[in-house]
Amino acid sequence: MLEIKNLQATIDGKEILKGIDLVIPDGEVHAIMGPNGSGKSTLSYVLAGRDGYQVTGGSAHYRGQDLLALNTEERARLGVFLAFQYPVEIPGVTGINFLKTAVNAVRRSRGESELDAMQFLKLARKKAKELGVGEEMLRRAVNTGFSGGEKKRYEALQMALLEPSLLILDETDSGLDIDALKVVSEGVVALRSPKRAMLVITHYQRILDYIIPDRVHVLAGGKIVQSGSKELAQELERTGYAQFTGQAA
Amino acid sequence: MSSALSSPAWLQSLRQTARDRLESDGLPGRRDEAWKYTDVGRLEVMAYPLAERPGSPDLTAAPASGERTQLILVNGFLHSAPAQLPAGVSLTRLQDAQEVPALLGRLLPEQGKSFATMNSALFEDGLVLQIEAHTDLEHPIELISLGQADGPPVAFHPRLLLVMGKGARATLVERHAGQGQYFSNSVAELLLAEDSCLSHYVLQDEAMTAVHLALTALRQDRGSRYQAVLVQTGGRLSRHEMLPFLEGEGASFSIEGAYVARDQQHIDNTTFVVHRAPGCQSQQVFKGVLAEASRGVFQGSVLVERTAQKTNAHQLSKALLLSDRAEMDAKPELEIYADDVKCGHGATIGDIDENALFYLRARGIDDKTARQLLINAFVAEVVESIADDSVRAAFLAALAQHLSHLEATA
Ligand SMILES: Nc1ncnc2c1ncn2[C@@H]1O[C@H](COP(=O)(O)OP(=O)(O)OP(=O)(O)O)[C@@H](O)[C@H]1O
Numbered sequence: 001m002l003e004i005k006n007l008q009a010t011i012d013g014k015e016i017l018k019g020i021d022l023v024i025p026d027g028e029v030h031a032i033m034g035p036n037g038s039g040k041s042t043l044s045y046v047l048a049g050r051d052g053y054q055v056t057g058g059s060a061h062y063r064g065q066d067l068l069a070l071n072t073e074e075r076a077r078l079g080v081f082l083a084f085q086y087p088v089e090i091p092g093v094t095g096i097n098f099l100k101t102a103v104n105a106v107r108r109s110r111g112e113s114e115l116d117a118m119q120f121l122k123l124a125r126k127k128a129k130e131l132g133v134g135e136e137m138l139r140r141a142v143n144t145g146f147s148g149g150e151k152k153r154y155e156a157l158q159m160a161l162l163e164p165s166l167l168i169l170d171e172t173d174s175g176l177d178i179d180a181l182k183v184v185s186e187g188v189v190a191l192r193s194p195k196r197a198m199l200v201i202t203h204y205q206r207i208l209d210y211i212i213p214d215r216v217h218v219l220a221g222g223k224i225v226q227s228g229s230k231e232l233a234q235e236l237e238r239t240g241y242a243q244f245t246g247q248a249a
Numbered sequence: 250m251s252s253a254l255s256s257p258a259w260l261q262s263l264r265q266t267a268r269d270r271l272e273s274d275g276l277p278g279r280r281d282e283a284w285k286y287t288d289v290g291r292l293e294v295m296a297y298p299l300a301e302r303p304g305s306p307d308l309t310a311a312p313a314s315g316e317r318t319q320l321i322l323v324n325g326f327l328h329s330a331p332a333q334l335p336a337g338v339s340l341t342r343l344q345d346a347q348e349v350p351a352l353l354g355r356l357l358p359e360q361g362k363s364f365a366t367m368n369s370a371l372f373e374d375g376l377v378l379q380i381e382a383h384t385d386l387e388h389p390i391e392l393i394s395l396g397q398a399d400g401p402p403v404a405f406h407p408r409l410l411l412v413m414g415k416g417a418r419a420t421l422v423e424r425h426a427g428q429g430q431y432f433s434n435s436v437a438e439l440l441l442a443e444d445s446c447l448s449h450y451v452l453q454d455e456a457m458t459a460v461h462l463a464l465t466a467l468r469q470d471r472g473s474r475y476q477a478v479l480v481q482t483g484g485r486l487s488r489h490e491m492l493p494f495l496e497g498e499g500a501s502f503s504i505e506g507a508y509v510a511r512d513q514q515h516i517d518n519t520t521f522v523v524h525r526a527p528g529c530q531s532q533q534v535f536k537g538v539l540a541e542a543s544r545g546v547f548q549g550s551v552l553v554e555r556t557a558q559k560t561n562a563h564q565l566s567k568a569l570l571l572s573d574r575a576e577m578d579a580k581p582e583l584e585i586y587a588d589d590v591k592c593g594h595g596a597t598i599g600d601i602d603e604n605a606l607f608y609l610r611a612r613g614i615d616d617k618t619a620r621q622l623l624i625n626a627f628v629a630e631v632v633e634s635i636a637d638d639s640v641r642a643a644f645l646a647a648l649a650q651h652l653s654h655l656e657a658t659a
Pocket residue numbers: 011012014016034035036037038039040041042043085
């Protein structure tokens with residue numbers, strides 16, 4: 001279970017998150033929608049532990065642990081996975097090397113044995129195939145020169161390999177073509193289990209047709225201004241955010 | 250001069266001319282523009298005595314030859330060469346040449362202060378390698394220069410002249426290593442005839458107590474191709490200078506350099522590319538990692554003469570600074586007299602990419618390993634261009650060994 005209480009955060013002294021309250025029990029999928037600049041990515045970065053984001057109040061606990069007290073890699077090993085809205089290009093670091101290092105770091109922390117090169121390659125190929133990631137992409141440098149959609153598939157591949165327990169998808173649907181959206185969504189749905197919690201940040205209803213949320217929240221002006229069942233997403237698609245931006249200002 | 254007595258007359262006179270010039274002009278120092286950032290003229294190493302022929306050299310630093318044709322110099326003396334050279338290849342020592350080899354010294358600066366002059370005055374076993382026209386060598390030729398100063402410090406001046414015949418293809422590997430306090434001042438002259446093709450891989454992994462200066466001068470005729478990878482990791486002070494003359498139409502020159510420095514190390518990469526013929530290309534990329542109080546220098550000049558239309562010339566210097574005490578001086582320069590050219594240059598000096606670091610850590614990779622991955626990737630990319638597997642592996646290993654020291658001292 002993820003428990004966020006009155007979470008407030010600033011960037012360079014600018015207030016971005018103004019008191020977020022959100023509880024996601026294990027097994028549930030929650031969606032967050034909201035206007036551009038409302039703080040959705042900021043929330044995901046704060047949960048992942050990015051430098052430069054100062055938490056000025058409130059708390060975030062996952063499975064009873066104080067997330068905010070852990071560094072980025074410790075959170076990842078605890079099972080927190082952020083699929084980036086803008087995945088980072090890392091020239092010179094090959095995908096295979098990166099993925100293997102990450103998978104083994106996480107396995108070690110779980111007390112599992114490390115995979116050797118052959119075992120890993122076999123696993124990576126299988127998952128890559130399922131997600132429509134070409135073998136050639138595994139040999140290339142991480143995200144370097146990938147198209148927008150390829151980067152998102154590659155995020156999904158990392159997710160499939162690391163098998164996290166708290167998934168935060170920051171606009172993973174943006175940039176994917178219609179077929180890729182289906183493939184990636186199915187990859188996420190395959191990970192759905194009573195032990196996993198998911199937070200799906202999106203602007204569009206479409207991904208929620210595949211990954212059906214238990215709750216939908218609207219984040220505007222750094223606060224959650226409305227929560228509801230999955231029908232809320234459809235309603236927002238019709239009404240837009242004007243009612244909330246007025247309210248939040 | 251130990252070999253002076255047995256030297257042919259031409260060599261004695263060449264040395265005398267060099268000695269006279271050295272005496273009248275002296276060595277370059279900080280006041281000379283090209284040596285502004287790397288001031289060696291007044292170092293105590295200039296007073297190191299010339300090395301004697303070593304009795305029983307320690308060859309542990311020399312790698313197994315594998316299938317390479319391996320020539321080993323110890324303190325500038327030829328220690329070993331295979332009895333049988335590949336077909337189309339010949340090797341002579343300069344002192345055994347009855348006549349002056351054509352073009353010896355022609356590419357070197359003829360006036361002013363120069364360490365090449367010092368080399369001409371003082372080299373021991375100068376080597377001449379000839380590769381006959383249309384020879385296509387399957388395996389690299391490897392020249393290993395070992396410095397050995399177990400007792401008092403010594404100086405030596407390795408010298409090579411490589412002549413590639415028309416259409417010849419070869420790989421030359423140069424490795425510099427050693428132990429103790431020594432000063433190595435090497436000069437290589439490379440002549441690439443029409444349509445010849447040379448891959449040149451240089452690993453400067455001298456003792457951390459050594460001073461290393463090297464000049465590689467080359468002349469490229471029509472359609473010739475030169476591709477170099479230069480890795481500098483050793484020496485307390487080192488400078489590698491490239492001086493290519495693109496004399497024939499459509500010649501191409503490329504160098505990729507990587508360097509890693511720590512402690513008080515000083516590593517200088519200087520190039521001076523001269524475009525004289527039309528339609529030639531030159532590419533330079535240098536990438537360095539500077540830790541602790543080390544210093545890096547990149548001076549890259551490209552001169553495009555009026556005759557060199559349709560020149561394509563690019564140079565790039567990228568340095569990663571891992572400490573506030575580290576310093577980088579980058580000075581790319583273009584001097585263009587032709588009007589139809591494509592030229593570009595750039596220099597960046599930076600820190601580790603925080604976004605990349607966060608991305609790796611968000612996947613569970615610890616901070617230290619993530620940094621290591623990023624630093625390795627930054628320089629290792631250069632070495633990936635080496636076509637020969639065993640050479641590439643050896644260069645990567647040298648880089649990895651020096652990079653691991655950065656970790657230990659970070
Ligand atoms: N490094 C930064 N420095 C200053 N302001 C920032 C920085 N990063 C984000 N912001 C600001 O914080 C606010 C929230 O940004 P955030 O990226 O969280 O929005 P978002 O809800 O994810 O928007 P989108 O839907 O466009 O992805 C924006 O006003 C943005 O300009």
